[in-house]
Amino acid sequence: MPLIEFRGESAGYSGQTVLSNLDFSIEAGERIALVGESGAGKSTLLRLIYERSGANAALVPQEFGLVQALTVFHNVYMGQLHCRSIWRNLHNLLRPRRDDVAEVEKVVEKLRLGDKIFTGVGELSGGQQQRTAVGRALYHPGDLLVADEPVSSVDEHQAQEILETINGEKNTVVIAMHDRALAIQFSDRLIGIKSGEIALDVSAAGMKPSDLDSLYQVGSS
Amino acid sequence: MRLLSSFIATVIALSVAGGIGSADQARAAGKFVFTAIPDQDESKLRKRFGKVANYLSKELGMKVEYVPVKSYAAAVTAFRNNQVQLAWFGGLSGVRARLLVKGSTAIAQGKKDPFFETYFIAHSSTGLSYSKNFPKGIAGKTFTFGSKGSTSGRLMPEYHIRQAFGKAPSQVFKRVGFSGNHSRTVSLVQSGAFQVGATNFKVWKRGLKDGSIDPKKVKVIWKTPGYPDYNWTIRGDVDQSFGNGFSKKVQKALLSMSDPDLLKSFPREAFISAKNDDYKPILDTAKLLKLID
Amino acid sequence: MTAKKSSSPLARTTGIFFGVAFVCACFSDLAITTVDPWAEFSRLLAGILTPDFFSTDSLMLSLGYTLAFALLGVALSNIIGFGLALLFFSRTVRVFCAVIRSVHELFWALIFLQLFGLSPLTGILAITIPYAGIIAKVYAEILEEADPTPLQALPYGTARISAFVFVRLPDAFAHFRSYSMYRLECGLRSSAVLGFIGLPTLGFHLESAFKEGHYSEVSALLILFYFVIATMRFWMRRPLLPVYLIIAVIILPWGAEFSASNIVRFLTEDILPHPLRDPSASMVEWFHLIIIEQAVPGIIATLQLTMVALIATGLLTMIFFPLISPLLLGPKARGIGHVFLVITRSTPEYILAFVLLQLWGPSMLPAIVALALHNGAIIGHLVGRYTEQISLRPDTPAGANRYFFEISPRVYRPMLALLFYRWEVILRETAILGMLGIATLGFYVDSAFADLRFDRAMVLIAITAVLNICVDAISRKVRSYLRLQTSLEHR
Structure with a gap:
């Protein structure tokens, strides 16, 4: 029984079709990388997958989606807002509870943000903000993680570390990535998108970055 | 974030407010309060009437307070709403107050108040000079009244202007203003901001005496016939609130005021008794000018 | 071949508002009526010092x-x-x-x-x-x-x-x-x-x-x-x-x-209409008096004054903003500019108008100048701050050329956005200035209160409110037509 299934569907927004002829499914435990040119429709597909999955999915949006006025703790804590009572949420908003801080701290430590836990997100660098956004998704209890370019603002070494952590924490992972080498290294299935259609859907094993060239060339398919 | 704590603090502050407010109101009940129309030099009002409050306090054997107000209408409103029980009104404001508060009575007036006068004054550049008859030459000039609710600064001069020209002041003059009070009228005409104005004769005489008026720049061009004006008016329900005969006691205190220092602040030589009917001419004139319905 | 000159919506709207303000100004009473305004002014200055x-x-x-x-x-x-x-x-x-x-x-x-x-x-x-x-x-x-x-x-x-x-x-x-x-x-x-x-x-x-x-x-x-x-x-x-x-x-x-x-x-x-309380009075007469003799002239004067004040505010803004703009003035001159703008905008327009009325006598002029000074200082301050974000090319001209060619065109749009945003505020103030004796709606409201005729006062206040809501709606239309936006800090 697949986790998510698309059978010849189209998708888009405000009346414009961005993706068409979607025909694939995602099984639990898969690690999928979405590759393709910017504007090809990766983000739309991610959003579609996220919306289909309900409370089971955590999202890392491309623009992070952080609340600038709150601290790292609060932003990460928001990954479990739906699991807690409103009173506990309010309590944590005004005065973080020790037990919840301890929980959040575990996630934050893994992302090397331990010393920043009570720093306002607005004061962080782009890379630190991105790690906070990943942290929020990791703190989310669902087993599916949907991420749009989650390592675009960090260096190569950190990117490796973050993707490793993600793979270690979440059962099923769907990530859009522009770095082909990373995509191949950290996934077991590659889905290539070109001009709003799925142009490639292969196992990542044994692939080379140059094998994906066709996705980025104009006029050929 | 800290929004909640701010909210809570505010709610606490407001409940404290409520508490203090109601306690204060209970205390306020035993106090006799009066006011006066701000007809001239307002900054001196507090000094002038502070003395009167002390005098009344002593005579009546209770706490008497003076509350300053900014306008004639505010004085009438305070009287109507029982925030003051006694007021030093002009003719028109007194009539209005007594119409609004049933049972209230005029109890005293200045010795010359039954024959009060308005002076029409003009800047020397107009070339107008004193005449016994109404100066028709003021037509087409700029003109300022005093306060909109004043007897000597608005009601009577407007009455005579309408009598003389058969038209509203706005049709007679190039520009019509309301200076706000009598001393202001004098200084506006003296500075030339307005060419002609109408002011209270007491304020004019005092200004001449203390030198604030320069007779070379501004002069009297006409005096109205006499009419009843200023009066002390008291609410009808004071006997109920402060004990039988209280109204008479206040009247007696006012009539027996003999300290020249106190009287000078009005400025009056002495107070004589008054009754509501004394001001019938004012009521009739106000109705004629549609200032009272 | 001749290039056809076509005006932008921005220029056209500016032209229309200028035209309206000019016509309003022509019918306004703009006289200084005091014989010697400067004598009083020097007394004021001496007092201030x-x-x-x-x-x-x-x-x-x-x-x-x-x-x-x-x-x-x-x-x-x-x-x-x-x-x-x-x-x-x-x-x-x-x-x-x-x-x-x-x-x-x-x-x-x-x-x-x-x-x-x-x-x-x-x-x-x-x-x-x-x-x-x-x-x-x-x-x-x-x-x-x-x-x-x-x-x-x-x-x-x-x-x-x-x-x-x-x-x-x-x-x-x-x-x-x-x-x-x-x-x-x-x-x-x-x-x-x-x-x-x-x-x-x-x-x-x-x-x-x-x-x-x-x-x-x-x-x-x-x-x-x-x-x-x-x-x-x-x-x-x-x-x-x-x-x-x-x-x-x-x-x-x-x-x-x-x-x-x-x-x-x-x-x-x-606040019940007087004829309802006193059956002998005529409702028609009551209404006629309020609407024809007070509301209509009041509305005309209010709008007239508002339009002239709006344009005068815009003009003063264009003069005021350079006073604090680092692109046009050095730090010392800007310091003085800041103090001037702070004082001018901290003084309520009601007080400014009151002072000018004492000095110049009663006409629309003191009100226009007061409104333009106060609002011009507020918008001028915001526009001046806005210029701090403009980066000029290295070979940019200096002096007047810089002001007219580089800066004014760039600040014009945000300036208009702020100006139209304040239109409603200017109208509300204009009505109030009537209480000082200028014949806008406030004058009639004040008269009604002075005569203790609260029924009339309430009708006139309601009319003022409706006028205000209308101008607010027009201002919103104009802003969306010109696609003018004010950022959050600028309200």
Whole structure:
């Protein structure tokens, strides 16, 4: 029984079709990388997958989606807002509870943000903000993680570390990535998108970055 | 974030407010309060009437307070709403107050108040000079009244202007203003901001005496016939609130005021008794000018 | 081949507004009627230079009242305004807010004076009610413009309240806080001006001192007022706010009693049209008098004055903003420019108009100049700050060429956005200036109150409110037609 299934569907927004002829499914435990040119429709597909999955999915949006006025703790804590009572949420908003801080701290430590836990997100660098956004998704209890370019603002070494952590924490992972080498290294299935259609859907094993060239060339398919 | 704590603090502050407010109101009940129309030099009002409050306090054997107000209408409103029980009104404001508060009575007036006068004054550049008859030459000039609710600064001069020209002041003059009070009228005409104005004769005489008026720049061009004006008016329900005969006691205190220092602040030589009917001419004139319905 | 000249919507709109203002100006009374305005002005100047802090009775107390009314009014309006902002999706709430903010605080105060007399409640409510309407609108806009992306990243099934307090509120809160500070500054101005109609604030003494020409006392009162506003960001600390509010409540003179019967009488008798109370009076006559003899000339004068003042404000803005722009002036000159703009915009237009009326005599001129100075200084300040973000190319011209070719074209659009945003404010002030004797709607409202004819006053205030709502709607149309936007900080 697949986790998510698309059978010849189209998708888009405000009346414009961005993706068409979607025909694939995602099984639990898969690690999928979405590759393709910017504007090809990766983000739309991610959003579609996220919306289909309900409370089971955590999202890392491309623009992070952080609340600038709150601290790292609060932003990460928001990954479990739906699991807690409103009173506990309010309590944590005004005065973080020790037990919840301890929980959040575990996630934050893994992302090397331990010393920043009570720093306002607005004061962080782009890379630190991105790690906070990943942290929020990791703190989310669902087993599916949907991420749009989650390592675009960090260096190569950190990117490796973050993707490793993600793979270690979440059962099923769907990530859009522009770095082909990373995509191949950290996934077991590659889905290539070109001009709003799925142009490639292969196992990542044994692939080379140059094998994906066709996705980025104009006029050929 | 800290929004909640701010909210809570505010709610606490407001409940404290409520508490203090109601306690204060209970205390306020035993106090006799009066006011006066701000007809001239307002900054001196507090000094002038502070003395009167002390005098009344002593005579009546209770706490008497003076509350300053900014306008004639505010004085009438305070009287109507029982925030003051006694007021030093002009003719028109007194009539209005007594119409609004049933049972209230005029109890005293200045010795010359039954024959009060308005002076029409003009800047020397107009070339107008004193005449016994109404100066028709003021037509087409700029003109300022005093306060909109004043007897000597608005009601009577407007009455005579309408009598003389058969038209509203706005049709007679190039520009019509309301200076706000009598001393202001004098200084506006003296500075030339307005060419002609109408002011209270007491304020004019005092200004001449203390030198604030320069007779070379501004002069009297006409005096109205006499009419009843200023009066002390008291609410009808004071006997109920402060004990039988209280109204008479206040009247007696006012009539027996003999300290020249106190009287000078009005400025009056002495107070004589008054009754509501004394001001019938004012009521009739106000109705004629549609200032009272 | 000839290139066809076509004008942009921006230029066309500017042209139309200029044309309208010009026609209005032609029919306006712009005379200086005092024989020797400069003699009075030199007395004023001499007074300003020799402030006298000891001639005002209970100066510190009236300063305390000024602060107390402003603090309590702004605090309450923040709470109510915030609540209303949450309900802003409802049309009824939006209309309600538009109505309560279309009536100027001085008019509210005149109404509450009838209900509560000189009780502190009059002053607090006069500030709270219109401010709640303004704050509700601004807060609703802030909440609406909050970054939507965190909301999309929230876990599925997050409760609405949790989502609101974690995502919408925190970012909006910073804006709320800075806006509240600005509102408090406005509140201080309003509170001071309420003294002009009898509340015990600084304006009470200011009005007396002005009227009697005690300019040294005027100077002291104004210096005190500027000092309080200028130091606001040092004493206005959030943790101290509850303390301030409690002190405010304690010092206010709550003694004046008010009774429910006064309130009932005002609402059920006083404001009923006179012919309903007195069968002998004619309804037609009553209506004719208010509409034809008062409202119509009042509306014409109000609109006339507003249009001229609007354009004059725009012109002054273009002169004022270079005073603080680092692209046009050096640091020293800018320092002086800042002081000038701060003083000009801190002085309520009501007080400016009052001063100019004393100096120049009664015509529309003092009102126009007062409105243009005050609003020009506010917008000029914002535009000047905006120029700090402009980066010029290295070979840019200097002096006048830089002003006309590089800077003016770039600031024109944001300047117009701010100007049209303030159109409604200028109209509301114009109406109020009538209370100083210029024949705008406020003059007739003031006359109705002076004659204790509350029925007429209420009709005229309602007409003023409708006029205000109309201008607000037109201003919104013009702004959306020209695609003008004001950023959050600039309201």
